[in-house]
Amino acid sequence: MGLGGLLDALWQVEFLRMVVLAAVVFTFLAVGGPLFLVLAERKISAWIQARVGPKHVGPHGILQTVADTVKLLQKESIVPHRADVVLFTAAPVLVAVAALLDWIVIPFAPGVIVRDLNVGILYFAAVSSLTVIGILTGGWASNNKYSLLGGLRSAAQMVSYELPLGFSLLVVATLTGTLSTVRIVEAQPYPAHFYPSVIVAAVVFLIAATAEANRIPFDLPEAEAELVAGYFSEYTPMRFALFQLGEYGALLASSALFTTLFLGGWKGPFALPGVGPVVDGMVWFLLKTYAVVFFLMWVRWTYPRSRIDQLLNVSWKILLPVSMANLLVAGVLVVLG
Amino acid sequence: MNAEALAFYALAAMVLVGGFLVVQSRNLVHAAISLVPTLLGVAGLYVLLNAEFVTAIQILIYVGAITVLILFVILLTEGATGLRVRQRNEQVPLALLVCGILVVLFLVVLLRVPWGPPTGPMPAYNPGAVGRSFLMPYVLAFEVTSLVILASLVGAIVVARREG
Amino acid sequence: MIGPAHYLGVSALLFGLGLYGVLTRRNAVAILMGIELMLNAANINFVAFTKFVDPTFVRGHVAALIVITLAACEAVVGLALVINAYRHLETVNVDQVNLMKG
Numbered sequence: 027m028g029l030g031g032l033l034d035a036l037w038q039v040e041f042l043r044m045v046v047l048a049a050v051v052f053t054f055l056a057v058g059g060p061l062f063l064v065l066a067e068r069k070i071s072a073w074i075q076a077r078v079g080p081k082h083v084g085p086h087g088i089l090q091t092v093a094d095t096v097k098l099l100q101k102e103s104i105v106p107h108r109a110d111v112v113l114f115t116a117a118p119v120l121v122a123v124a125a126l127l128d129w130i131v132i133p134f135a136p137g138v139i140v141r142d143l144n145v146g147i148l149y150f151a152a153v154s155s156l157t158v159i160g161i162l163t164g165g166w167a168s169n170n171k172y173s174l175l176g177g178l179r180s181a182a183q184m185v186s187y188e189l190p191l192g193f194s195l196l197v198v199a200t201l202t203g204t205l206s207t208v209r210i211v212e213a214q215p216y217p218a219h220f221y222p223s224v225i226v227a228a229v230v231f232l233i234a235a236t237a238e239a240n241r242i243p244f245d246l247p248e249a250e251a252e253l254v255a256g257y258f259s260e261y262t263p264m265r266f267a268l269f270q271l272g273e274y275g276a277l278l279a280s281s282a283l284f285t286t287l288f289l290g291g292w293k294g295p296f297a298l299p300g301v302g303p304v305v306d307g308m309v310w311f312l313l314k315t316y317a318v319v320f321f322l323m324w325v326r327w328t329y330p331r332s333r334i335d336q337l338l339n340v341s342w343k344i345l346l347p348v349s350m351a352n353l354l355v356a357g358v359l360v361v362l363g
Numbered sequence: 364m365n366a367e368a369l370a371f372y373a374l375a376a377m378v379l380v381g382g383f384l385v386v387q388s389r390n391l392v393h394a395a396i397s398l399v400p401t402l403l404g405v406a407g408l409y410v411l412l413n414a415e416f417v418t419a420i421q422i423l424i425y426v427g428a429i430t431v432l433i434l435f436v437i438l439l440t441e442g443a444t445g446l447r448v449r450q451r452n453e454q455v456p457l458a459l460l461v462c463g464i465l466v467v468l469f470l471v472v473l474l475r476v477p478w479g480p481p482t483g484p485m486p487a488y489n490p491g492a493v494g495r496s497f498l499m500p501y502v503l504a505f506e507v508t509s510l511v512i513l514a515s516l517v518g519a520i521v522v523a524r525r526e527g
Numbered sequence: 528m529i530g531p532a533h534y535l536g537v538s539a540l541l542f543g544l545g546l547y548g549v550l551t552r553r554n555a556v557a558i559l560m561g562i563e564l565m566l567n568a569a570n571i572n573f574v575a576f577t578k579f580v581d582p583t584f585v586r587g588h589v590a591a592l593i594v595i596t597l598a599a600c601e602a603v604v605g606l607a608l609v610i611n612a613y614r615h616l617e618t619v620n621v622d623q624v625n626l627m628k629g
Contacts (some may be wrong), residue, residue, distance in 0.1 A: 040366070085405070113396060145490055148419040155427025162434050166392060178438060181431055189401055205490055371529045375537045382541050382564050386548030387583045391557060398560060401541075405567045408534065408556075412578045417591050429563065429602045436606045437556055440613045451551045452622055458550035462543040469539035478531050478579060485582040493592065501589050508596050515600035523549050523607035525614070 049161035051129045056072050058312075059125075059274040060267070065091045067323055070315065074327040086345070098263035110167040118268035125275030131207050132282045135292045135307025137209060146207040147195045150283055151188070154238065157276060158184045164269070165257035176257040179334065184238055186341040191234040192229040193263045193349035197356045198287050207283075211291035219363055223356040228288040230349045232322075235280035239273065241326050281318035282311075289314045335342030371411055376406035389450055395434045402426050416490045534575035542568035553620040555609045559602060566598045 038293050065080070065088065072079025080087035105111055131146040132138040158181050162282050166175020201220050202213040213350050258269045285291060291314075292307030301309075332340075381401030388394040402425045409418040486492035497505050541564055547559025570591040577587030613619050616626070 110392075143415065144488065145415045145419040148423065148490075150418070152419050152422035152427060155423060155431075156399075158395070158427065159434070160432050162431065162438075163396055166434075166438060174438070178435070180433060185428065185431060304410070375533075378537060379540055381542040385560050385564060386544050386552070387559075391554060394557060394560060398563065401564065402567065403547070405541075405571060408537070408571055409574050410615065411529070412534070412574045414574045414577065414588055417574055417588050417595075420592060420595055421570075424599050425563070429599055432602055432606055433556060433560060433563075436609055439617050442558070450553055450557070452553050455551050458547050461550065462547045465543075465546065466539050466543035468538060469542070473532050473535045473539065476532075479575050480580050481579055483583040485578065486585060489585070489588075493588050496584050496586065496589050497592075500584060501586075504589070504593060508593050509625070511597060511600055512600075515604045519603045519607040522604070523610050525552060 029136065042352065048126070052126055055275045055278070056271060060270045060276050061091050061095065062128070063274045063278065063319065064270070065205050066112045066319070066325075070232055070320065070323045071327045074324070082168070095267070097119075098267050101263040104262045106169055109169040109260070111161050113167035114256065115139075117160045117167060118169045118258075118265040118272070119225065119324070120160035120163070121157055121272030122268045122275065124153055124160060125272040125279060127153040128276065128279035129282075132279065132286060133211055134207050134311050135304045138304055138308065142206055142208045145205050147199060147205050147210070147283075147287070150279075151192055151195055154276065154279070155184070155188055157272060160272070161257050164261070165205060168257070168260035170260050173257050173259050176259070180257060181289055183337060186338055187345075188235040188350045190230050190345035191238060191344070193353055194231040194234070195287070196326060197223055197227040197349070197353050200317075200353065200356045201359055207286050207291075211293065214293065217363065220356075221357055223352055223359055224288065226348065226352045227356075228284070230352070231284060231287070232318075233340075233345060235284065237324060237337070239277040239280060239322075241277070241322060277322065278315065278319065282315045284318050285311060287313040289318075299325055369413065370407070370474040374404045374411070377401070378408070391437050391450075392434070395430065395437055396431070398430050399426055402430065412490065413485050416493045530581040531575050534571055534579075538568040538571040538575070541565075541571070553622055555612070555619045555621050555624075556606070558621065559605050559609075562601070563598060565592055570594050 030257040034058070068090070069079045069087075071077075079160075080090035083093045105114055128150055129148055130140040133142070133145055161175045161180045161184075165173045165175075165180070198210060201216060201223065202210050204210060204213070258266055261269060292311045294310035296305065297303075298306045298309060379399050381397050381399075381404060384397035385394050385401060387399060402421065406421040406426070409415075409421060466472045545564030545566075545568060548564065549558050551569070552558050552561060573587035573591040575587075577585055581587070581590045609619050613625050614626055618624065
């Protein structure tokens with residue numbers, strides 16, 4: 027269905043559907059994103075570093091993030107002296123909304139998707155690039171040099187890594203002959219002779235997505251030791267939580283897109299007994315997505331932070347040529363295949 | 364009022380208010396940020412016009428790349444330090460006159476044109492239609508555009524590189 | 528019913544705003560933003576004509592995409608020039624950049 031199909035349905039019904047879906051997706055994002063992932067991150071980091079991690083709030087500390095959230099919400103909301111109030115307030119909202127918009131084209135199970143756009147993966151690339159503006163704005167509006175530097179670093183990084191990311195999306199589009207995420211899932215598993223291209227594209231995508239989500243080894247924008255905390259240094263809890271929501275939401279969305287493009291989306295190795303295709307699809311999809319998230323966390327707690335020149339060199343001198351060559355190979359494979 | 368009209372007027376308001384802020388803001392960072400709603404509104408108009416592919420490219424290139432580039436340059440050059448600097452030249456009355464006349468002229472002309480029915484139906488699959496159009500009748504334009512991209516890439520690097 | 532005239536009206540107004548920005552702003556980056564507005568106005572026309580006049584080969588979409596590409600090129604080169612001018616003259620106001628050599 028095209029974007030224009032929005033208007034074919036009765037608009038009141040469509041509007042209601044939109045509001046309800048936004049609420050559902052946002053709840054999923056808030057619970058499956060920061061609330062769960064922060065806990066997972068702390069537990070996994072503890073496990074990797076042979077510590078125990080949070081264990082006092084609730085059984086095995088599973089309510090730790092809930093307690094932290096309540097703490098965050100209780101704190102005073104402060105706008106720094108001489109900051110730009112409007113932009114300072116708008117920036118975290120923009121980041122959170124951009125993360126929310128990513129989910130429109132992610133198929134959870136057969137038929138369970140907010141909207142199967144015919145420009146699906148292009149749309150994903152487009153809306154995830156909105157985050158940069160939120161970060162840049164937040165960094166500038168804070169009226170703090172650390173925030174500004176963090177914002178500029180982040181923008182430079184995200185803009186450079188968007189290109190390899192876009193090229194790996196293009197490879198998938200070339201191989202499957204469609205931009206719709208649902209059809210890409212249906213086209214999998216890929217024929218064996220596509221594997222060289224698919225594997226290179228997957229690796230490039232994973233590296234670029236890590237950089238887009240500003241995570242170690244690419245977390246320069248918020249390097250605690252050098253930049254205090256980067257672009258959100260000046261943000262007080264409630265708005266900081268929105269930035270966190272955007273960040274973990276983007277991480278989860280990248281993992282979900284990786285699952286959709288390279289891991290077969292909702293398709294599992296075997297059908298679960300006694301449940302319909304929808305539940306089956308959702309279980310496999312979430313399982314794979316969180317496996318990707320786990321992998322990214324594993325990387326984060328294993329590798330040190332890279333320098334800014336290394337970071338940009340990796341993007342421009344390695345990932346970009348490799349992904350361009352890969353696109354060429356993919357074209358040849360399709361023509362010969 | 365039906366849904367299309369509602370969406371159109373909302374988007375048109377977004378575009379025009381955003382555009383007004385772009386040209387009117389004293390603070391250049393505000394002007395650049397106002398580009399975001401303007402360009403997103405234009406993308407929304409493309410949705411109403413059944414141009415899905417152009418919409419996605421509009422958001423990807425204009426909002427995601429050009430606006431970020433503009434913001435970057437503002438922050439790297441004067442940023443908001445230019446707040447006390449005069450932002451307008453002495454041509455304001457003249458410019459108002461010229462733009463006013465031009466807009467009135469446009470509006471008069473487009474209200475007088477008799478709009479016939481379109482020559483055919485829209486192709487069903489928009490990205491495919493755009494791709495075929497690019498690679499068959501307009502392949503020369505496509506190739507020339509890619510040459511321009513290469514030239515501007517080289518040009519920008521040479522111009523912005525610090526000498527010595 | 529929303530017809531071509533509506534879209535062209537919005538585009539005409541946006542073009543007027545962009546032109547006003549280009550004619551009155553002193554800062555080179557602000558002038559560039561005005562140009563972007565004018566290019567967007569032209570693009571609205573192209574895409575509207577595709578729907579209401581000649582949809583067969585989506586010619587207007589092709590034109591709009593080429594304009595977007597060229598806008599990106601123009602922004603890149605223009606901003607590189609701005610950075611260079613700022614480095615040499617410490618101003619980006621076009622009425623102060625009036626030397627033939629730096």
